[in-house]
Amino acid sequence: MSADSLGTAGQAQDAKDREFIRSSRAMIRWWLYGVCFLILVMVVVGGATRLTESGLSITEWKPIHGVIPPLTEAEWQEELEKYRQIPEYQLINKGMSLDEFKFIFWWEWGHRLLGRVIGVAFFVPMVVFWASGRVEPWLKPRLVGGLALGGLQGFVGWWMVASGLVERTDVSQYRLATHLTLAFIIFAYLFWIARRLAPHAAPPADTRSALLPVGWVFTSLLFLQLFFGGLVAGLNAGFTYNTWPLMDGQMIPSGLLMQSPVWLNFFENVLTVQFQHRMVAYLLGAAAIFLVWRTCVVTDAKRIHLPAFHLAAFVFLQMVFGIVTLLGFGNYTGELSMHQLGVALVHQGFAVFVIAATIDYMAALKGQYPIRN
Structure with missing residues (x-):
């Protein structure tokens, strides 16, 4: 075979390999989008579990066996009896009927089941793509990292629940904020990979060097705010000071630093946290x-302008949702109305869109991952 023929055959094979990589990236990208959607649902269901005060209804961590809910009257009574042993029941829900218990149980069970579904939805397709040779070598450790983050999230979720089973009637706001923020980090991690698997060219180097630092600072500030939002949720701080733009009748309310040591106010003082x-x-x-x-x-x-405008629009829309949620809690009587619950869940869920x-x-600034032969 001549050198020209070998060169032509090599070029044809190279083109075929590149097309295989492009099609594989499209499949993996849409799979990751699907997992990200499930994480969005998980964030909303987790918010509903918290707001309905259902999170402590299952007092044991059974990653495998726990997928099967109580099936008989005796099993339901056994679960209720376990719940009766913790402070939340004894100090807040004493005398709760079985039907009332079932309501909070199903929320927590659904939340945990969805976590298992996400694990399967990530692991099984990853194995299939990997076995079929569709996962590029540089992508493999990144996907394993995503799987590890999911496992860590399951552990952190139980670590959070465990904080409310002894001595407390709710979970630690520190652990809740960590659990929620980690969910956002996992979403961001997987969405970052998915967006950079999409075919799009990076802007010139001078554009990237001028804009990436701004983007990273904004991203850092956003995740700080998400953690603060978790503290607000953990302390139920949104149920207090339900006016805007003034807070307790002032732009800067008094009592922000009333606890000692001072740093404690930023994590445990309801006024300061909000x-x-x-x-x-x-x-x-x-x-x-x-x-x-x-x-x-x-x-x-324009391909850089459009994501920037989307980002800003979503930030301000989220601020509107936050204000509406805060004002809606102004007539909170100890039990959330469906309207209050709905608005609060929109606010929590829309954080994922931000x-x-x-x-x-x-990702628009960084461009797609280069194809490496």
Whole structure:
């Protein structure tokens, strides 16, 4: 065979390999989008579990056996008896009927079942793609990292629940904020991989160097705010100081640093925790405006402008949802109405869309992962 023939055959094989990689990336990308959607659902269901005070209804961690709910009257009574042993029942829900217990049990059971579904939805397709040779070598450790993060999240979830089974009537706000923030991190991690598997060219190097630092600062500020939101949720701080823009009748309320040591206020003082969540929201809004302005100054590429505008729009829409949620809790009587529950879940769930918009902007700056033969 001549050198020209060998060269032509090599080029044909190279083109075939590249097409296989592109088709594999499309499959993996849409699979990861599906997992990200399940994580969004998980965040919403987790919020509903918290707001309905259902999270402590299952007092044991059974990763395998726990998938089967009580099937007989005796099994239901056994689960209720376990719940009767913890402080939440003894101090808050004493005398709860079996039907009332079933309501909170199903929320927590559904939350845990969805976690298992996400694990299967990630692991099984990963094995199939891997075995069929569709996972590029550089991508394999990244997918294993995603699987490890999912396993860690299961452990953190139980670590959170365990904090409310002895001495406390609810879970630790520190652990709840960690659990929620880790869910957001997993979503961001997988969505980042998916977006960078999509075919799109990176902007010039000078554009990236000018905009990536702005994007990373915004992303860091966003995740700080998400953690603060978890503290607000863990302390039920949203049920207090339900006015806006004033808080307790003032722009800067008194009593922000009343606890000692001072640092404790930022994690355990209900007033301070809600105040810092508000202030960082304003800071994020300003940062989003700056990011859009900076992007428009640095580049005229529409493919970069569009994610920037989406990011800013989602930030301000999330602020609106937060304000509506806060004001809606103004007539909270100890039991959430369906309207209050719905608005609160929209606020929590939409945080995922803000993360997605932020990752989309960063991925547009970085460009797709290069195809490596």
